[in-house]
Structures are given as C-alpha cells and as structure tokens.
Amino acid sequence: MSAVRDSLVEEALATGTLKGLPDGHFIDGRFVASEAGGRMESFDPGRGAAFAGFAAGTAADVDAAVAAARRALAGEWGRATPAERGRVLNRLAALIRDNADRLAVVESLDSGKRLVEAEGDVRGAARAFEYYAGAADKLHGASIPLGPDYVGFTIEEPIGVAAQIIPWNYPLSTAARGIAPALAAGCAVVAKPAEQTPFTCLMLAELAHRAGLPAGVFNVVTGTGREAGAPLTDHPSIDHITFTGSVDTGIRVMQTAAKHVTRLVLELGGKSPLAVMADADPDAALNGVMEAIFENAGQICSAGSRLVIERSIADGFIDRLAGRMEGLSIGHGLRNPAIGPVNSAAQLAKIAGHVEQAKAAGNIIHAGGNIARPSNAADGWFFQPTVVAARGVKDPIVQEEIFGPVLAVQVVDGLDEAIAAANCTDYALVAGIYTRDLSKAYRYARAVDAGQVYINEYFAGGIEVPFGGNRKSGFGREKGMEGLRSYCKLKSVVARI
Structure with a gap:
C-alpha cells in the first residue's frame, strides 16, 4: 500500500x-x-x-x-x-x-x-x-x-x-x-x-x-x-x-x-467475439469472459463483447456467469469496486438505449440490464453488468458497438459455426477462443478476420505485440x-x- x-x-x-x-x-x-x-x-x-x-x-x-x-x-x-x-x-x-x-x-x-x-x-x-x-x-x-x-x-x-x-x-x-x-x-x-x-x-x-x-x-x-x-x-x-x-x-x-x-x-470500433468451445477449461473460460467484457466497465474497443459458445455447455456456463455477476460491487473508481462508472452521462444514456431496444425486441436478459445507483455514489454514471441473448446474427445487440458492460451471447454448434459467428459483423479488431484443442484454436485464428487473436487468455501480450484492426475497425x-x-x-x- x-x-x-x-x-x-x-x-x-x-x-x-x-x-x-x-x-x-x-x-x-x-x-x-x-x-x-x-x-x-x-x-x-x-x-x-x-x-x-x-x-x-x-x-x-x-x-x-x-x-x-x-x-x-x-x-x-x-x-x-x-x-x-x-x-x-x-x-x-x-x-x-x-x-x-x-x-x-x-x-x-x-x-x-x-x-x-x-x-x-x-x-x-x-x-x-x-x-x-x-x-x-x-x-x-x-x-x-x-x-x-x-x-x-x-x-x-x-x-x-x-x-x-x-x-x-x-x-x-x-x-x-x-x-x-x-x-x-x-x-x-x-x-x-x-x-x-x-x-x-x-x-x-x-x-x-x-x-x-x-x-x-x-x-x-x-x-x-x-x-x-x-x-x-x-x-x-x-x-x-x-x-x-x-x-x-x-x-x-x-x-x-x-x-x-x-x-x-x-x-x-470493435465488436469482438470470444468463443468458448465445449472442451475448454470452464473456470479459465469464465474468468476470461468476465475480464474481457467487464474491465473498464466494458469501455474498451477490443472488449470481448460477444460470447460465442457451443450449445452443449451454453446453459450451464451462462448460469455460472450470471451468478458471478450478481456479486459484483459497483461504485466510485477510487474505491476499487468490481465495476466502476461509465465515462459520461451521454455514454450511460447510449448504453441504456441499446439495452432497452434489446428488451423491446424480445431479447432475453440473463443478468443486469438497468442503470445502477450504488448507495455510495448515487449521482454517478453506472450501468449494471449485463448479459443479453442474441436472437440471430443480424440482431443489433450483435452488430452494434455498445461500449459498456453489456455482453451479447451467440449460441453455436461446433467450430465452423463459431468461426461464422465470429466473422458476422463489420468489425475485425480482436477475437479470442478458449479450447483445449490447439488444432481448433489455430484453425479459428486463421479463419477469423481480426488484427489479433487471443488463445486461452483474453488481452494476452503487451507493448511488444502489434495491435490494430481490419475493415471498420481501422x-x-x-x-x-x-x-x-x-x-x-x-x-x-x-x-x-
């Protein structure tokens, strides 16, 4: 200290x-x-x-x-x-x-x-x-x-x-x-x-x-x-x-x-996919997903804002994810909570607008979904960590960059569908995958259009590793x-x- x-x-x-x-x-x-x-x-x-x-x-x-x-x-x-x-x-x-x-x-x-x-x-x-x-x-x-x-x-x-x-x-x-x-x-x-x-x-x-x-x-x-x-x-x-x-x-x-x-x-911008395959280490994948979307209250261009997950493990993984999120503290950044504020009133309104649109369209909200008013910072700009089920690849929750603590979930059957889901937006900044099968990981890394791909650890690397995007990611x-x-x-x- x-x-x-x-x-x-x-x-x-x-x-x-x-x-x-x-x-x-x-x-x-x-x-x-x-x-x-x-x-x-x-x-x-x-x-x-x-x-x-x-x-x-x-x-x-x-x-x-x-x-x-x-x-x-x-x-x-x-x-x-x-x-x-x-x-x-x-x-x-x-x-x-x-x-x-x-x-x-x-x-x-x-x-x-x-x-x-x-x-x-x-x-x-x-x-x-x-x-x-x-x-x-x-x-x-x-x-x-x-x-x-x-x-x-x-x-x-x-x-x-x-x-x-x-x-x-x-x-x-x-x-x-x-x-x-x-x-x-x-x-x-x-x-x-x-x-x-x-x-x-x-x-x-x-x-x-x-x-x-x-x-x-x-x-x-x-x-x-x-x-x-x-x-x-x-x-x-x-x-x-x-x-x-x-x-x-x-x-x-x-x-x-x-x-x-x-x-x-x-x-x-980015709308980066993080694939979790059925053979992944579940604890490592859960920790990776949490870090990928909730660091800096999700205000990261390279945030893992789309969870692409195999159907056979999806329900259990999402239940564990929602359970972890219920215990996250929210508050002023100087107090070191689990989730800090978003940067401005305008950004808070933008995030809330995206989530309200998803609710109105019939998307299932697995966790969160609302503006937060923590007791020790009631006048700050906070949004609950949120998980939203996507209705399809054209869903706005999949296609649009929200820039907040909001995770869209896309359920797939197998690696080929995971690759297709990863490539379904106009952005191509970052992608990630959790799997014990390195052959799958390397196939994913080659097939997904992204400036960088993380395998079994999101945000891996440092200043030594080139960073940038393709398509609308720049x-x-x-x-x-x-x-x-x-x-x-x-x-x-x-x-x-």
Whole structure:
C-alpha cells in the first residue's frame, strides 16, 4: 500500500478534486492559456460532477503547437542520435514510475476507471516508453543486392510532425502507445486528448520535458474535437495522424486527411467475439469472459463483447456467469469496486438505449440490464453488468458497438459455426477462443478476420505485440516494431560505383 496514493485518494474523495492539476495547454515546453481565453470543465464519472477546469483550445492554439513542433524538428531534436533519443525515453519511463501514484489517481478520477486498472495503465505507459527507448537505436534499413556495380540501401526516416488524437477510455496508455514510438523514431508530436479526460496527457508532457525532451517536441492542446481536434487533423503542416475513436469520427478524420494526403493510423470500433468451445477449461473460460467484457466497465474497443459458445455447455456456463455477476460491487473508481462508472452521462444514456431496444425486441436478459445507483455514489454514471441473448446474427445487440458492460451471447454448434459467428459483423479488431484443442484454436485464428487473436487468455501480450484492426475497425498497427515503423518514411538510395 502506498501512503502517497492513499493520501491522494483521501483528498479526492473528501474534496471532490486534487490540488496542483495541470492548467493550460502544454506548448513549446510550458503550460500556456488558450489564446482565446476559453475554459472547460472535466467531470468525475463516479460523482457525476465537475472536479477541475482546463483550457479550451482553438485553431490558434493548434497553430502555435504545430509551429513549436516544426521548430523543434529543425533544432536539436532533429540532430539527436537514436541513442540520445532512447536515453530521454528511458528517463521518462523512470519519471512515470516515480509519479505513478499521482498519475493513477488522476486517471481514475478523470476517466472513472477503477484505481487498480489505472495503476495497471500507468505501469503499461512506463513500459511503452522503456520498450521504445530500447528500440530507438535498432531501427535500421536494409542492404539491397544489385550486383557488383551498385550499392543499394534503405533508410528509415522520421515522418515529421505526428498528430495524436487520444480517446477518453484509456487516456494515458493510448497516449503512450502512440507518442513513445513517434518520439523514438525522431518525430515531434502534437497531442489532443479527449475533452473528457485531458489531465494525464498534460502531466505526461511535463514529465517528458523534465526527462530532457527539448521544448516543442511534445505538445498538448486540450479542448473539444470540433474546436481543437478538427483544426489539428486539417492542419497542412501535420505529416501523420494517429486517431483512436469511433468509426464515424474516424471517417471524417480520413476525409480531412485526404485533402493534404496525410498519412493515417486509424484504430476504430470493435465488436469482438470470444468463443468458448465445449472442451475448454470452464473456470479459465469464465474468468476470461468476465475480464474481457467487464474491465473498464466494458469501455474498451477490443472488449470481448460477444460470447460465442457451443450449445452443449451454453446453459450451464451462462448460469455460472450470471451468478458471478450478481456479486459484483459497483461504485466510485477510487474505491476499487468490481465495476466502476461509465465515462459520461451521454455514454450511460447510449448504453441504456441499446439495452432497452434489446428488451423491446424480445431479447432475453440473463443478468443486469438497468442503470445502477450504488448507495455510495448515487449521482454517478453506472450501468449494471449485463448479459443479453442474441436472437440471430443480424440482431443489433450483435452488430452494434455498445461500449459498456453489456455482453451479447451467440449460441453455436461446433467450430465452423463459431468461426461464422465470429466473422458476422463489420468489425475485425480482436477475437479470442478458449479450447483445449490447439488444432481448433489455430484453425479459428486463421479463419477469423481480426488484427489479433487471443488463445486461452483474453488481452494476452503487451507493448511488444502489434495491435490494430481490419475493415471498420481501422487500419495500420500500433505497438511492437510495426508501431515504430508507422512513424517512419522509407527512403531508397542507389549508387553506381
């Protein structure tokens, strides 16, 4: 138990806020107010009330941040060796660990997620910078054999200024998985965190500056998507955009990027299937299903939001699942319940609307199904963990991303039907399977369209494993060495000798 963490939790629960939160955009190595003077509020989802204010950015602030990034690339950062970049990122990883308690409490307070989950996100962010610190001086081109009269080789060059549009469900870890490889490659960054969760990205930028990152290399502009995000993605001096968010917004970002032929990595929605075969270890599968859908109150693009289960074990498994769910505590994220709040009143209304539609259509609700009002957080935004039986592959509960603690159940007969069920949506981000038969597992992994497949453990892997989707789940890859190459442009050089 950390005394610092406990003190911060006590302060936040007692006062509804924390002292010393970042104030202003972080541009050119310092916190600055919005040029237009605008301010916004950030809400604590566990209380349903504002806890702090922050700068509301506009196109003028974006212009200032992009200009600072351009200057930084023309200065010492553009001349830094890969090893020097790696040393800065290693120092940043250490500073994240040194400030882990405060980062985790702020992340929980701002996003609503359980403190234990926020602590895991902080550890993952530190690991991301550590991983890419080690990769910075190992990114190299290739020699091309052209015969005795030529020398041919390739060079991986930094793409330039990279925009990062960061979502509200994983503010710190999503920022780290994009910003760390961008910096390792030698890029400069302008980040726009979600207006619901701005603070840990601002804290990260300040820590990066303390770690020795030159002014202007890592800038953060806060504000709404319309007033700050859109000008950033439409900026002609942006060389690359990494966007994580909804399909509809991703389409608009892609259309905007086309005007300037700006490179993109899009990580969009998901409706990921988790298959449980009759031969699976039932306890491991049950634990895996619970984690896959109820972590972060189901607000994960890669959540296992569809249980695809063989008919012979379906009734017993669902009964056990519903029984486990009845005992789950619901409450403020800083109190570490089993299920925390959803991020906003709008998100709560969206989740409730999906479930009410399913009820009206005749779907069986096996567990949950209602807005929750826990006694110690009655004004927060909570939804009961819910299991809904699907009426068929076209059922909206199967096809539509809900982004909450709602699990759709599809019953199948055998592996072939499980594969067909897994592939029945427009999304193709993640898939999982529980089975003792590795032949079945590998057949499933090959046949299901997904960017990554988990076998006998959902959310397996870490920063080393490439992540991204296909079809309406987006394109491009983050994490791993593929994520580093996303921030590079390949140059070929050929010389006659």
